[in-house]
Amino acid sequence: MSNQFEDTLRERIAEIHKGGDEKYHVKNKEQNKLFVRDRLKLLFDDESFMLEDGLFANFTAGDLPADGVVTGIGKVNGQTVCVMANDSTVKAGSWGSRTVEKIIRIQETAEKMRVPMVYLVDSAGARITDQLEMFPGRRGAGRIFYNQVKLSGKIPQVCVLFGPSAAGGAYIPAFCDIVIMVDKNASMYLGSPRMAEMVIGEKVTLEELGGARMHCSVSGVGDVLAANEEEALAAARRHLSFFPANYTEKPPVIEGKAPNPNAKDITTIIPENQNAPFNMHDFIDALVDEGSFFEIKKLFAQELVTGLARLDGKAVGIIANQPRVKGGVLFGDSADKAARFITLCDAFNIPVLFLADVPGFMIGTAVERAGIIRHGAKMISAMAEATVPKISVIVRKAYGAGLYAMASSAFEPDACLALPNAQIAVMGPEAAVNAVYSNKIQAIEDPQERQAFIMEKRKEYQEDIDIYLLASNLIVDGIVPPSELRRELITRFTAYSSKQQVFTDRKHSVYPV
Amino acid sequence: MKNVTANMAGTVINVLVNAGDTVSAGQDVVVLESMKMEVPVQADADGKVAEVKVNIGDFVNDGDVLLVLE
Secondary structure (H helix, E strand, C coil), X not given: CCCHXXXXXXXXXXXXXXXXXXXXXXXXXXXXXXCHHHHHHHHCCCHHHCEXXXXXXXXXXXXXHHHHEEEEEEEECCEEXXXXXXXXXXXXXCECHHHHHHHHHHHHHHHHHCCCEEEEEEECCECHHHHHHHCCCCCCCHHHHHHHHHHECXXXXXXXXXXXXXXXXXXXXXXXXXXXXXXXXXXXXXXXXXXXXXXXXXXXXXXHHHXXXXXXXXXXXXXXXXXXXXXXXXXXXXXXXXXXXXXXXXXXXXXXXXXXXXXXXXXXXXXXXXXXXXXXXXXXXXXXXXXXXXXXXXCCCCCEEEEEEEXXXXXXXXXXXXXXXXXXXXXXXXXXXXXXXXXXXXXXXXXXXXXXXXXXXXXXXXXXXXXXHHHHHHHHHHHHHCCCCEEEEEEEEXXXXXXXXXXXXXXXXXXXXXXXXXXXXXXXXXXXXHHHHHHHHHHCCCHHHHHHHHHHHHHHHHHHCCHHHHHHCCXXXXXXXXXXXXXXXXXXXXXXXXXXXXXXXXXXXXXXX | CEEEXXXXXXXXXXXXXXXXXXXXXXXXXXXXXXXXXXXXXXXXXXXXXXXXXXXXXXXXXXXCEEEEEC
């Protein structure tokens, strides 16, 4: 029987599925942007599983299909996830009251189901004409951020940014675990370039003010810079593959792989000269399962490397100094980067591995004025509070507070290991001899005699910080040959996997910020 | 014209290029010593060295110009 009601319904659904007016689809294509429903196809394993709520939101308005946002449930790597996705063909993805209500409801669903929440953002911001209904109230846009804060650390929250994320909307990415930005198209800003010119008189381009590359390399608000939308969505899937559905579960384990056969021989990577640079990425490649390293904040504060990887198929978070960049010295930004990454791993039961080769925290006027002490405190605090299995490896040297920040013995790592060439000290031999014998050195007039004195004192100092002496005093838990480090780490992380620890009893710390 | 700047405070211990040399993005051009570490500084673009602004032994701050590329 021909059912007129059903025909009408099907027509209406098909109409809504098309999104906004054709001209906006054309504009999308010109900007190398995909339609929101095509983005969802790329995100999910299989679109047939997709459930959608609120398809008819603002249906009666006539020209606002789904009220500019798709909300629903699908599967990513076999795991159920909740999603909100702005439709840039509907009033530039702007938010009306139903848009906001839909976002709030899918967050509530994610919370109840205890599954990850993915935000696919491409929105011009609030519809000023609807502000009374969508901005200030109990279930106004503020509620979205309240929910995000509440969900943080409870379920993974992932943001992929395809276009603008403006003004208040810019806080959606800020509260997510990871922000993946599409180069040239994605942007985040509180005030647009036009507003910046009107209000403070600054003339600036959108790319300079809040572009993807700027945020991923300078501000650190962005985590992954993707060349296009396909790459961005693949990165979101990859990120989620390391995470459990929620904080009560363990991360998924996959079949292990040997390290890349083309990786450098781990025994040849570290130069004998303590002060010469090497590339920590070579060391990581030689250590982890082939192709498993997923770097987070690759372009930001590159003197420290952070990323997720697998050791024999099991997820691990790596925090490694990078001697190739700025000598591997810790700065305010690198300390922030570490604090954030450690918190991410600890929240979702991903063990952490510290690879230390650090001359210390940076010194000098510029960094003191920038508050390096409070930034460093964030890193030390996050590292100390982490109760996941935690292993620290002194790859070459760990001096000063750099030693503390890289999870050394006092901070209760499950093990603090050293490679045989490792040096642990308040400061390196050159600096230490200068500090202790400065007056004596100045008093020796003959340059040769002075140099001989310095060399002799440095040698004595080296003997005092000899790694076997430290192991003998139980300062490090073991000395491991580089060629056996991978096996040692796999064995130890497996052994520590039953670790159950509560850091301490209290409401929360007074966070150093 | 593009500047290659110091990415941290330190002392210039080696200048690896001369005016007139062609450099490519990512190439080490100057080595600083800072925090007792050798810190190579790379050109961030391809170009020809128009001017070397520093000498061995100079102290430079974060952001100071080391080379000018054209």
